[in-house]
Amino acid sequence: MxxxxxxxxxxxxxxxxxxxxxxxxxxxxxxxxxxxxxxxxxxxxxxxxxxxxxxxxxxxxxxxxxxxxxxxxxxxxxxxxxxxxxxxxxxxxxxxxxxxxxxxxxxxxxPETYFTVWTNLFDRGHLKKGETILIHGGASGIGTTAIQIARAFGAKVIVTAGTDKKCRACKKLGAQVAINYKTKDFVAETMRATKKAGVDVVLDMVGGDYLPRNLMVLKAGGRHVSIAMQHGRTAELDIFQVMSKRLILTGSTLxxxxxxxxxxxxxxxxxxxxxxxxxxxxxxxxxxxxxxxxxxxxxxxxxxxxxxxxxxxxxx
Ligand SMILES: NC(=O)c1ccc[n+]([C@@H]2O[C@H](COP(=O)([O-])OP(=O)(O)OC[C@H]3O[C@@H](n4cnc5c(N)ncnc54)[C@H](OP(=O)(O)O)[C@@H]3O)[C@@H](O)[C@H]2O)c1
CATH class of the missing domain: 3.90.180.10 (Medium-chain alcohol dehydrogenases, catalytic domain)
Known part of the structure; x- marks a missing residue:
């Protein structure tokens, strides 16, 4: 063959x-x-x-x-x-x-994105109807699937993407908010979009320096789901933030x-x-x-x- x-x-x-x-x-x-x-x-x-x-x-x-x-x-x-x-x-x-x-x-x-997204959104992230999720890399294969599945199951969706064109594509797929992470600060924009409430789940494919910033936008009881580490596999985090907001840090490989x-x-x-x-x-x-x-x-x-x-x- x-x-x-x-x-x-x-x-x-x-x-x-x-x-x-x-x-x-x-x-x-x-x-x-x-x-x-x-x-x-x-x-x-x-x-x-x-x-x-x-x-x-x-x-x-x-x-x-x-x-x-x-x-x-x-x-x-x-x-x-x-x-x-x-x-x-x-x-x-x-x-x-x-x-x-x-x-x-x-x-x-x-298969690859649906299996990955399903298990990370629901088995690991416990995303529920009415909750808000921040999906990094919204225009990626994983991101485009995550937007559609999260919306289909009743979540509100905020994404990041690297160009305005990609942000528009994410919105067309159902993302309510799309942040161009190259021109805007995703922490400030996410807090603005949620009226300072933050999000319930972050689906993160960036890692490294994104981890402490992701923790800032998580609500009390929020779940941080790591699926990749394009900015590096180590990060510094504020342990007290995890304790005081009762955050859960999880992730998986498929x-x-x-x-x-x-x-x-x-x-x-x-x-x-x-x-x-x-x-x-x-x-x-x-x-x-x-x-x-x-x-x-x-x-x-x-x-x-x-x-x-x-x-x-x-x-x-
Ligand atoms: N853990 C698992 O089970 C599993 C399974 C499959 C895939 N993955 C991982 O999931 C990621 C996506 O996979 P894919 O196949 O869909 O790849 P892909 O289409 O190439 O996506 C990579 C994405 O990363 C985004 N990105 C890079 N730096 C970013 C930043 N600073 N902020 C926000 N987004 C950023 C890019 O966004 P822009 O192009 O908009 O800049 C791009 O959309 C990969 O890292 C892959 O290794 C994990």
Whole structure:
């Protein structure tokens, strides 16, 4: 099969045998694969695949099952690696049906961000109807999904993004307030937008110096959910602020979690979010599609920060 390998810090087209299946896995003929920031980190040697995972990059796919009982089913799947290829071995429990009226290219942008957003907003952040969430990186793949899911479940949404154009795109998706973090101070703007009340949850992909600033905008009982650390993995925080506001600091990574954990998230998504996807009430925002063979260009595009939404590789 045709696939993409990492050679040094570049992506190259290669030929490999179709992957062998482990227990409880199905073989999927991949039609499209999503590109995510963690793939870039993996290419640069900063995010090695967990033990047992394919070294081919790619964490999400849309395609057709070609083996076993599910043969012929059109699906999307979260994978621990191996998505940038014509065929991918996937734990059956990490597959979900292709949403109605959605093509493979669009659907390939679902799994990584929907699994990540669902578990971080609700399992970790305990976001509730009527609460307010601050989402950093609102125009990212994660951000565009988080805006839609938070709004669909009744939260008020404030986002940050790096350009006015991206802020407008976030508002179109449902964010009530969008702050250009390059021209405005997000702490002051968030406090202004909430009439000094602050927010219940912060979904943070920046880390480092953002942590103490995020704590400033959290209300008493607020939850801080870390999903990335683009500004660094260490931060100084005011312990008394955590105590006096009874804050909860949490976070998660998705890729190394067990099949059972991912299956539980898949089940929750299927119940709560798939009906909305099937009705077209929400869906991935696809910014740009590249052919599989141009995977390196797709990475460079994502790294240029030009995108608002998902970057997809079309395989078939
Ligand atoms: N923990 C997990 O399970 C998990 C799973 C998947 C992804 N992630 C992480 O989530 C992040 C988003 O992933 P993605 O694939 O959606 O990537 P992406 O589309 O490339 O998004 C990266 C985003 O970070 C934003 N950003 C950078 N500096 C910022 C700042 N100072 N303030 C606010 N926003 C800032 C950028 O915003 P602008 O372009 O507007 O400047 C950009 O939208 C990545 O860091 C990724 O590693 C974590």
């Amino acid at each position: 045709k696939c993409i390998e990492i050679c040094g810090t570049r992506l190259v087209v290669a030929e490999r045998p179709v992957p062998k299946l482990k227990a409880e896995e199905v073989l999927v003929k991949v039609h499209a694969a999503g590109v995510n920031r963690p793939d870039i980190l993996q290419r640069k040697g900063l995010y090695p695949p967990p033990p047992g995972a394919s070294d081919i990059p790619g964490l999400e796919i849309a395609g057709e099952i070609v083996t076993g009982a599910g043969k012929g089913k059109k699906i999307v799947a979260l994978v621990t690696g191996g998505g940038y290829a014509e065929y991918c071995a996937v734990p059956a429990k990490q597959c979900l049906p292709l949403p109605k009226n959605m093509d493979f290219t669009t659907a390939a942008g679902i 890729r190394p979690r067990s099949v059972a954990d991912k299956a539980a998230i898949a089940k929750a998504l299927h119940k709560a979010v798939w009906p909305l996807l099937n009705k077209g009430k929400l869906g991935p925002v696809v910014d740009k599609v590249f052919p599989l063979t141009a995977a390196q260009d797709a990475h460079e595009y994502l790294e240029s920060a030009a995108q608002a939404g998902k970057v997809i590789l079309k395989v078939v």
